[in-house]
Amino acid sequence: VSVVRANGVDHHVQEMGPAGTPTVVCVHGIGTASLASFYFTVAKPLADTGLRVVMYDLRGHGRTERPPTGYTLDDYVDDLAGLLDQVAGCEAVYLLGNSFGGTVAFSFAARRPGRVAGIAVIESEPAAPEWATKMAANLERAATELARGEALAWITVRYGRRTAKLAKAAARMLDSTTLVRDIPASAVPARDRLSALRCPVLAVYGADSDRAAVR
Amino acid sequence: VNEAAVNEETVLAEITGMLREVLDGYLDGSDVAGIEVTMETRFHEDLEMESIDLVALGSRLSERYGEWVNFAEFIAGLDLDEIIDLTVGRLVGYVVAAQRTATVTA
Numbered sequence: 001v002s003v004v005r006a007n008g009v010d011h012h013v014q015e016m017g018p019a020g021t022p023t024v025v026c027v028h029g030i031g032t033a034s035l036a037s038f039y040f041t042v043a044k045p046l047a048d049t050g051l052r053v054v055m056y057d058l059r060g061h062g063r064t065e066r067p068p069t070g071y072t073l074d075d076y077v078d079d080l081a082g083l084l085d086q087v088a089g090c091e092a093v094y095l096l097g098n099s100f101g102g103t104v105a106f107s108f109a110a111r112r113p114g115r116v117a118g119i120a121v122i123e124s125e126p127a128a129p130e131w132a133t134k135m136a137a138n139l140e141r142a143a144t145e146l147a148r149g150e151a152l153a154w155i156t157v158r159y160g161r162r163t164a165k166l167a168k169a170a171a172r173m174l175d176s177t178t179l180v181r182d183i184p185a186s187a188v189p190a191r192d193r194l195s196a197l198r199c200p201v202l203a204v205y206g207a208d209s210d211r212a213a214v215r
Numbered sequence: 216v217n218e219a220a221v222n223e224e225t226v227l228a229e230i231t232g233m234l235r236e237v238l239d240g241y242l243d244g245s246d247v248a249g250i251e252v253t254m255e256t257r258f259h260e261d262l263e264m265e266s267i268d269l270v271a272l273g274s275r276l277s278e279r280y281g282e283w284v285n286f287a288e289f290i291a292g293l294d295l296d297e298i299i300d301l302t303v304g305r306l307v308g309y310v311v312a313a314q315r316t317a318t319v320t321a
C-alpha cells in the first residue's frame with residue numbers, strides 16, 4: 001500500500017531499491033512538482049547503487065491529500081517527521097531535497113539532527129527572513145499571474161500544453177489552500193541550530209541560479 | 216502465471232481498467248469511463264496523464280503482475296521523447312514480455 005497517514009494527512013509514498021540498506025528520503029518542491037520529479041530522474045540511478053529510495057508527495061501536491069489550511073514550513077516538517085516514524089527503517093536517513101523540499105530538509109535536520117545522516121539539496125536554501133520575503137513575492141506573483149488567462153497562454157506557447165496543464169493545477173492548489181499566506185509566515189530555524197549540524201551537506205546550484213550569486 | 220494472462224488482449228483490458236482507476240477524479244471534466252483505450256492510445260497526448268499519474272499506474276502494475284513487471288525499470292530504459300510519446304501498446308508489450316520471462320524462470 002502506498003498511502004501513509006502522517007500528521008493527520010494521507011500521503012502518497014513510493015519506494016525503490018533494496019530494503020535494509022541506507023535510506024534516502026526525497027522531498028520535492030512546491031507548485032507543479034510531485035514525487036515524480038524524483039521517480040523519473042534520480043530515484044532509479046540511486047536505487048541501482050544499492051540505496052533504498054523513499055519518495056512522497058507533499059501535502060497539497062500530487063496524490064497526497066490537500067487540506068485547505070496548514071501549509072507552513074513547520075507543517076511540512078511535522079509531515080516528514082510523521083512519515084519517518086511510520087515508514088520502517090527510517091531511524092536515520094539521507095534527505096534529498098529539491099528547492100522548497102531542501103528547505104524542509106534543513107528545518108527537519110535543525111529540529112531532529114539525530115535522524116539525519118546527510119543532506120543533499122538542489123537549488124535550495126534553509127529558511128531565513130530573506131527567504132520568507134522572496135517566497136512571499138514569488139508565491140504572490142504566481143497566484144496572481146496564474147489566475148489570469150494570459151500567463152497560461154504564454155506558458156502554453158513557451159512550454160507546451162502539458163506544462164500549462166500543470167500550471168493550471170498549481171493555480172487551483174494556490175487558490176484552494178492557504179499555502180500562499182502560510183509559507184512566508186513560517187517560523188525559520190535558529191541559525192545556531194543550523195550551524196550546529198554535523199552531518200555532511202551537499203548543495204547543488206545551476207549557473208543561472210539566484211542563489212549562485214549569494215555564495 | 217496462467218497462460219491466458221500472457222496475452223495482449225487480456226493485458227490491454229486490465230491496463231484499461233487500471234487507467235480508469237488512476238484517472239477517475241483526476242481528469243479535467245472528462246468522463247474517464249467513456250474514453251476508448253487502444254494499443255495506439257498515448258498516455259500524455261490522448262489521456263493527458265501527468266507523470267504522477269504514471270507513477271500511480273506503475274504501482275497498480277506491480278500489485279497486479281508482481282515484481283517482474285517493474286515500471287521504473289521500464290521507464291528508465293526510455294528517453295524523454297519516448298516517454299512523452301509512450302503508447303498503451305508499448306506498455307502492454309512490456310508486461311506480456313515480462314510475464315513470459317517470469318513464467319520461464321519460475
